[in-house]
Amino acid sequence: MFDALSDRFEGIFSRLRSRGRLSEADIDEIAREIRRALLEADVNVRVVKDFIARVKARAVDADLSKSLSPAQQVIKIVHEELVQTLGGEAGKITMSSKPPTVVMLAGLQGSGKTTAAAKLARLLKSQGLQPLLVGADLQRPAAVEQLRVLAQRVEVPFYSEASDPVSVALGAIEEAARLGRNVVIVDTAGRLQIDTELMDELRRIEQAVKPQNTLLVVDAMTGQEAVNVAEAFNQTVGLDGVVLTKIDGDARGGAALSVKEVVGKPILFAGTGENVEDFEPFYPDRMASRILGMGDMLTLIEKAEEAFDDEQKAKAERIVLEGEFTLEDFLEQMQQVKKMGSLQSLIGMMPGLPKEVRKAQIDDREIGKIEAIIRSMTLEERRNPTVVNGSRRTRIARGSGTNTSDVNQLLKQFKQVQQMMRGFGGGKKGKKGKRPRLSDLRALQQMEGMPELPSGGPRS
């Protein structure tokens, strides 16, 4: 969907190679491309400006002309700068010397405060703390009920009362003392930062209970508005940190950068799914890769971890190490891959794939077609496709409802894959197989119809 930054850089740097050094104009052009990438990722326009200025300064200092791969060098600088900007101590709340520690969650409507409150309670509980969940969102119908149910689910006591949010928060502190809970997590109503009445109410809650942790909850899909929201909440209640929610989608999450720049306090946690356990410390490096559209290998690996059971993983390992790969294995692989999501979404997460692959509109039914062809083969044919002759081809095509040219194409390309897989393994017995590397994926370019792979982002 998004052109990786590296593709665009390729053009700029291929000219560089013929000239030998970066001109002012080159650097400007690179800066423009970085700007575009960041804007497409929803980083705020003004934040982008400052960021680019910093990157530019670093890029000029770095001696790119001597670098073997200036494109990757520049991306590395951008990536590092992003990680640095996004970084900070994540995964921890500030504990009060005098219990209870108070955490207050604030943000726009629908940013995920209630869910985040329950997830945070669960996390803190697992760390040995005794949280109390407090429903102070008396605005949205059934919001209190929602938190009550979630509190039950994470087995944490719950407190609310039908009065006003300030009284609820104050009552909760007393309740925590009574129950001996050492962390109070206050869920507040969603509010627009320009709603002076509700912002004033938030300030009153804050003044009443003096939270050590006033956290802004921000949806990862937020656009340019993130800056205004962060500024206003920070001014009103003085934020101590940020929770970034819904990062399990495919938004590139530039809002994280915008908010971090404005608030200057760390992004502490990230909401990574719909279940109460889907909550983890924020990882700046993952977010940096994502903002740059460099794929999300870690998410992909997680998905693979889920889709493959231990036996299948062991088998995958054997195939890769030994390089023996049959159509039978391929058929089995496809079942796992299907579990991981649509091909299109997988492509989005994979760095370094050819542009043509990334841009292709892929129909998942295509898998069904390939499956049908393989299923129409005998076991012998699947294990040793070379036995497939003309009459077998016709039979397979008829059996799978395809035509012989489809069958031919599959066989031909599968043969290339087999060769490639042998290349991975080294295939020698006794000698420990060479450990496969992700960059070996480049071997895929040897496949027919595959263009040369562009150089991907920095590989860790």
Next chain:
Amino acid sequence: MIAVVIVIVVAVLVLAGVVVAFTRTGIGRGSRSRELPGEAPDLTRPPAVPPPTKTPEAAAREAEEIAQLEEALRREAAAPAAPPEAEAPEAEAPEVVLEKPRLRDRLGRTRSALSGYLREMRGHKVDADTWDELEEALLLADVGVATTQRLLDAVRQRVNGSGPDNVVEELRAEVVAVLDGDSDRSFHLTPGEPNVWMFVGVNGVGKTTTIGKLAAQETAQGHRVLLAAADTFRAAAAEQLALWAERTGGEIVRGQEGADPGSVVFDAMSAAASRGADLVLVDTAGRLHTKVNLMEELKKLRRIVDRTEGALKEVLLVIDASTGQNGLVQAREFADAVDVTGIVLTKLDGTAKGGIVLAIQHELGLPVKAVGVGEGVGDLVAFDPVEFADALFND
């Protein structure tokens, strides 16, 4: 195409191999199934419960609302040419019946990103800075890089040397042109037959609230509205909808939390048929468009509604105005899955501009059909391209 599929499958295979070879420590976490922890899937789901028995207060409130409704109907009947006829094609434009706030009035609070620039631009020559400033303003409104460039290129060609005022006029006109395109912005409803509007979208965009507002509007227009609480996933989502049903005097069909949303939709369809409801509003659980199984579930819900031929009149994608460029991806994915008929743009009462709807309309042809401008029952207004553009450009 086969080559592409093979590449991906093999790439994933290699990946899996690499994962095992390198990270035996296991980066992955447990499964992310949507089941509640520790609970077996409930195969013997109790049937969707009938509308809750009314408390005395609720009954009193309802009586009051019925009185209001009757009053509204009397007014309507008194108006000439208003009686609803069986062959009346579509619901008439809502603003005719309800005295609703207009988009323009509600956007009064919205601070225009452009206004500052425009004031500065007055009396100056159109130069490179002018274009940069316009670009920045559009980007700040979440219009997106590609759409912004297209808009500005179009304007650049047309103005060619005229003054700044004219540049802004042309840009405004261009925005309206992108949004207009003879779009059908009405909510379709045919009296005398079952009508279903389905609401879909990612988490937290305001689906339930939008349904509550629409239920009120449609009830006030004399339709018998039934709410289907097919969001059985989010804790207390059904309670939230039930409170709206109570407020608006509509009926609700709901299942237990964790119940199969398909059965709720099914029950709602039968309940609508037996009780003679004109309009079923289906609330679905928020879901990220990247979750294949949840998108499949959504398709299934649609198929259940489609069993009643012709009943499904609208599939409305709800988008939060503060959404950035991911909004376009959302629209594309939901449209692919369930054939979205239009967009409801929510939370436009803040400073967010919702500029992503320009890209959605341009690339997918999906029109905005309504705009949410607050949490109150009346805070849903008709979309108007000119007013929307004005909100972007007025100073």
